[in-house]
Amino acid sequence: MTEPAAHIWTGDDLTDDEFAAITQLLRERRQFDLAQYKDRCIRRRIAKRLRSCKAADVASYLKRLEMDRDELDTLLATISIHVSQFFRNPDTYRILEQKILPDLCRRARAAGRTELTLWSAGCASGEEPYSLALLVDDMNVRDLKINILATDVSEPVLDAARCGTFEALRLKEVPPEVLNKYFHGENGHYQVIERIRNQVEFRQHNIMTASDYPPADLILCRNVMIYFTREEQERILSRFATTLPEHGALVLGRSETMTGDIRRYYQSEFPVERVYRRTAEPVTVADI
Numbered sequence: 001m002t003e004p005a006a007h008i009w010t011g012d013d014l015t016d017d018e019f020a021a022i023t024q025l026l027r028e029r030r031q032f033d034l035a036q037y038k039d040r041c042i043r044r045r046i047a048k049r050l051r052s053c054k055a056a057d058v059a060s061y062l063k064r065l066e067m068d069r070d071e072l073d074t075l076l077a078t079i080s081i082h083v084s085q086f087f088r089n090p091d092t093y094r095i096l097e098q099k100i101l102p103d104l105c106r107r108a109r110a111a112g113r114t115e116l117t118l119w120s121a122g123c124a125s126g127e128e129p130y131s132l133a134l135l136v137d138d139m140n141v142r143d144l145k146i147n148i149l150a151t152d153v154s155e156p157v158l159d160a161a162r163c164g165t166f167e168a169l170r171l172k173e174v175p176p177e178v179l180n181k182y183f184h185g186e187n188g189h190y191q192v193i194e195r196i197r198n199q200v201e202f203r204q205h206n207i208m209t210a211s212d213y214p215p216a217d218l219i220l221c222r223n224v225m226i227y228f229t230r231e232e233q234e235r236i237l238s239r240f241a242t243t244l245p246e247h248g249a250l251v252l253g254r255s256e257t258m259t260g261d262i263r264r265y266y267q268s269e270f271p272v273e274r275v276y277r278r279t280a281e282p283v284t285v286a287d288i
């Protein structure tokens with residue numbers, strides 16, 4: 001007997017109760033609150049998982065989610081989309097290398113500081129912070145300690161990032177000489193050399209719920225907030241403003257925009273690349 005064809009889930013076919021039950025499980029068991037994400041995006045991601053599992057109905061999928069911790073993690077990983085790439089949008093990295101990082105170093109020296117901190121918020125499997133680490137290594141700054149902090153909400157993704165092994169596909173923007181210098185290749189996979197891996201500190205951190213934002217001179221938060229509501233994006237951008245010093249830099253994803261009153265905290269410096277500088281405007285408590 002042939003099996004009936006599996007329903008092709010789209011996300012719009014989940015009832016509000018089913019959607020609420022799934023998001024409640026993620027909130028209770030993984031402390032992942034989806035209230036501030038755009039519902040349609042989340043529905044589409046849940047549907048992707050339902051299709052992969054060939055789920056016939058949501059009730060049985062919910063039972064599975066309750067019993068199977070791995071499925072809950074897989075769903076969370078599907079929802080929080082971890083796509084990244086080394087040197088994603090190469091022009092952004094060129095600006096960082098030629099303009100922003102030298103300027104931040106100059107300002108740090110002038111202020112008598114000995115350290116700088118670069119923060120990749122929503123670092124996925126590490127492509128972004130490792131790209132920063134490669135840039136910094138190449139700049140060969142001797143008189144300042146440059147810390148690279150990489151955070152993400154997802155622990156499985158951070159474990160992969162710490163391991164630093166990537167498929168060749170993720171490395172297509174890496175020039176061959178950089179690949180030879182900084183990676184060990186084996187069976188179509190490449191691992192970042194230990195010295196560079198040790199330069200990046202990976203830490204779990206949820207930019208939506210955390211009350212502690214680490215101080216940083218440069219924040220890259222690219223392609224992370226696109227699924228968040230406008231209000232949540234503005235709240236997070238205000239919090240970044242509390243942690244950046246005046247002239248500190250913020251980089252968003254190429255398709256992201258900054259709207260609303262919080263723009264007074266930032267001056268756009270390279271508009272196409274979404275590179276902003278922190279202004280001197282003090283942060284209003286109501287914004288955070």
Ligand SMILES: C[S@@+](CC[C@H](N)C(=O)[O-])C[C@H]1O[C@@H](n2cnc3c(N)ncnc32)[C@H](O)[C@@H]1O
Nearest residue numbers: 080082084122124152153206207208222223224
């Ligand atoms: C599409 S990836 C972006 C990776 C990298 N920034 C880039 O542009 O290539 C989005 C990352 O944001 C993370 N993320 C989603 N919600 C988050 C949150 N509330 N706090 C921290 N990270 C989050 C996801 O786990 C995922 O790894």
